[in-house]
Amino acid sequence: MIDIKGAFDYDSFHPHADRTYRILTDVTATNNDEQGFATSPLPLADALKQNYPFVEEATRVVGNSGEFSANRKQLPVIYSAVDPGFFKIFGFRLEKGQAAIAPQTVVLTQQTAKRFFGTANPLGKIVEHPTLGAMMVAGVLAENPTKSHLNFDALVSMATFSSPESQRSMTNWTDYAQGYTYVLLKPGVPAETLDGILPALASRVTKGLRFAKDKGYTFRSQPLTKLSPAREELMRASYEPTAGKLETELGIGLLTLLLAAFNCINLTLARSLSRAREVGIRKVAGALRWQLMGQFMAESAVLSLAGLGLAYGMLQVIKPMPFVQQWLIGGVQWENDIRIWLVFITFSLMTGLLAGLLPARVLSSFQPAQVLRSQTGLRVFKGITLRKSLIVVQFSISLLAMISLLAMALQQDYMATADYGFQRENILTIPLNGLPSGRLSTDIAQLAGVEQVAATGALFGDHGNGWQMIHRQKAGGDSSAAHVFATDANLVPITDLTMLAGQNLPMSVSDSASRMVLVNEEAVRTFKFGTAGTAVGQTLWLNDSTEVQIAGVLKDFKFTTLVWKIQPLLLRYQPNEFRYLTVKVAGNDPEAIKSNIARIWKRQNPYEPFNGQWYDDFLYDRHSHTDDISFMALLIGLAVSIACLGLLVTYTTELRTKEVGVRKVMGARVSQVIWLLSWDFLKLLLIAGAIALPLGYLAGSLFLKTFTYHVSLGLGALSLCFGILLLLGGLTIGWRTYKTALTNPAKSLRSE
Known part of the structure; x- marks a missing residue:
């Protein structure tokens, strides 16, 4: 939820976001396939500003990266070349100094200024680039209140690019993948006005041009307010999160929550025997069914709110961890936002009420004559039951997640340790800085x-x-x-x-x-x-x-x-x-x-x-992504734990207590009783494996195919995941059935 809020907060600090647009390029290939590009030709900004009066300002943004040198340091820097209009369109505030407009000037972010100059005043200092030469620091940017789809460590004046090759790029209409174009419309001008002239403009500038691999292109606008989350797969996209990424994260969260809801239903129903007499007595005393349902649903809602409080406490404990900052929080300010807390509380209440609805209906339906006379004939489930279906679904999801995680871990380990075709042992790498x-x-x-x-x-x-x-x-x-x-x-x-x-x-x-x-x-x-x-x-x-x-x-x-x-x-x-x-x-x-x-x-x-580092260590650190794997393992561990908690061993063993006593009197051994009580649950785990193993293999293989060089997901990996699932499920089942099998027959037979 935090990450989703952050995605919709992107670029919310720009003063004219409602009338700022990025120009996209739709390219038609020789085979008539169309592909959208977030970039556009560099001459487009000037053409729009000079020829169309409704355009108030336009700017080009050309991203790049390289090594900058200053103050006896040489560090990697992500930089963007921008026009003077950039500082008028966007809300990147200057903390000190002025905008980078003159040639050979640069503006640094606070973090970049500290990396090079520490606490010293960077204004007027010189930073050098191998190609761009020496540049003077004209200003330092203030911290942004929210994230932006434009990610940079420095902003370089576009006037710095004065070489003949750079000037040719500035007038080249055939290269549509080099930079981004943004326009600011005058107040009151609708987006339809801009969209109306773009096809004709594209037709005019491409007339007579020869493309090596394309038939041509056309333009369309994209509102700045619609950039994040990205709902379209664009080539050369910027740094905004995609809707697909957010849907995946939301799906994982809802899936985990669904497993927890299954558990609430399962465990409440499994403990129904202990509350059957309570329901009977209350009905005899005149309680109505809706009153009983309200009580049980309220209990479920209270537990859900308690879970929200526990989750917040656990988040505070793990918040400093790098993978939590990267995956869950990412700099989003949310703890003082009352709207977020209202969403959390409302969502927790709704989840608790929905999870408690089915158990409330079942418990409130008990007949007083039956539950007060005897519990042995009481059956909550019949036939192919809901409880069995929920167990199969829970363990299928858990096994599918385990296989996917293992595929990721195997690939990351392969990338960190593979034979790249060059010598890497006993070789030391030293950054010159x-x-x-x-x-x-x-x-x-x-x-x-x-x-x-x-x-x-x-x-x-x-x-x-x-x-x-x-x-x-x-x-x-x-x-x-x-x-x-x-x-x-x-x-x-x-x-x-x-x-x-x-x-x-x-x-x-x-x-x-x-x-x-x-x-x-x-x-x-x-x-x-x-x-x-x-x-x-x-x-x-x-x-x-x-x-x-x-x-x-x-x-x-x-x-x-x-x-x-x-x-x-x-x-x-x-x-x-x-x-x-x-x-x-x-x-x-x-x-x-x-x-x-x-x-x-x-x-x-x-x-x-x-900072010398052995080449083996460099490749391992570069490709292992340990933090990401740890975070995924945490989520899957939660899913498996929830699934194990949801096993309805308690329900079945309580129903069969008398049967266990009779069998023990007749000479049954403890091992035989354990097998008798466990086999029904082991069958459910086997069914879950039959469902999840092929699906997990398919999901893992699809993930691995995104890499040109990858491992294979073999029978050993699938068996390992299924074996872990059987082990955890078996331990959960075995512990409860073992306790039941040790029950004194005299006590269990007297319970009737």
Whole structure:
């Protein structure tokens, strides 16, 4: 509920949200398939503002990420390039300073300013970017009252992008996936006015354009107030939560609540024997049926409210946990919102009343003559009973959830420990954090036990070092996006990559080394070079401006996350983009070597902590997602616990107490009595398994297929989940039936 409230609160702090719109692009492919994009061509904002008087303001937002350097620190930053109109349309308030309007100026968020400058005043300070150059901090943003679909650490003035390549992008109508366009309509202008001109505008600007993979596109508007939660799957979507995500979370919550309601019904009915005489006496005394129903439903409502109080107390205990903040709260302010508490209380009352309705009807229907005379003939259920159906449903849901969780856990473990195709043992990764790589690399290489040192722009097994458009010919249209990794010649032997043809990058550190590149097999296929051998010596163009020559071809390996298939890769010497050192150490005492490296780091950079990490640990931390799995395990543990509590062992054993006494007098052993009482419940667990196992296999397989490289959900995993369910259910059943089987026959026979 908290997360759902937060989704609807997105962007509620903007002053003109009711007349602000994002322009979407609907693209028609050559096969006539249509796909909506949240982005639009960059010239669109100026075209709308200059040509249509009802548009008060328009702005472009171009998101990106990279390493920024300042105050002897080099840190990753998510930044957006924005026009001056951005600060007029949106309500991102400045805590100090002014907006980033002039070239080479930037505005930082509070968190980013603290990361770089601590408590010092950041205004007027310089931050540097490898491509954008030095930029002055013009202002610091205040904390937003709610979340926004625009997520950034810094806002860079669009005027900073003045290179010829950037200017071409600003006037390119064929590229609809580079940035977002927002317009602010004048007061009183309806959305229909904007929607009316967009198709004609799209037709006009695309006339005569040639698209490589599309027929064309058109535009439509999306109100800012309707962005979150997103009800449509858009390409290049921003950071707003999707309706599907919220529906999944709501479904999990309601499912858990449904299991609890089943338990309330089950346990109330199971204890009905203990209240049968109470009902009979009250009816004899003149109580009406509706009065009895009101009493039992009120009891259920009180228990539900008590559960709400207990849930709030438990939330306070687990609130500091990272996965709770990520999944449940996420910065949403709700505890002082009276409306939320009214919803919680109303929902708890309704749940309690509905859960208590069926038990109230059953208990109030008892006949006084029957319950006051004897309880042995009293039967709440008959035939294929409600109680059996509820038990089967509860355990089916629990088993389905267990299988799904196991599939997630197995995949995360596989991603953390899989063979990526490169060496990862005894390799230390060191973030440079702005420190020049040359001297540090030289000093580390002289240590005993250090075999080789390489400088890189990113680490294999992460998200890559950034996309670039690569052209086969300078003026040709045969281009494709590829990952370009900055590195030197030592990385290939350190990571034990296989060279299929050609040779490694040259060891020289001169500019000539940057003209040679290594490519993988997928790049050879993408650019249609034929074989690895014929690709050696061929040339490629980077961003229409830089010609490089292929020195060698590497065997394909998984250099990004396993979610993606292997993509085109170029390794290139680019020392200005080096962000990490990768150090291969001898295997005799790696921790001692790591300590020696840390001492060298401290001598050269005494103000920054040493964050060296073994490559194995980096991949495990990057892909294991332990917090997410822990949270899911908590939910499923609650579901299984609720299901076990709902077993109606008490009801059946109380009805069969006399039978147990007779069988024991006739010589039945305790083990035979336990089996007799347990078999009915074990059959229900087997039925639940028959239902949930195929459904769980299907759900787990569908989840795993979202990954290009994934594990298989085999018979062993399914058996493990079913075995755990049988064990927990069997222990629950066995404990109660064991107590009943030990009952003294004289006592049980006298109870008649």
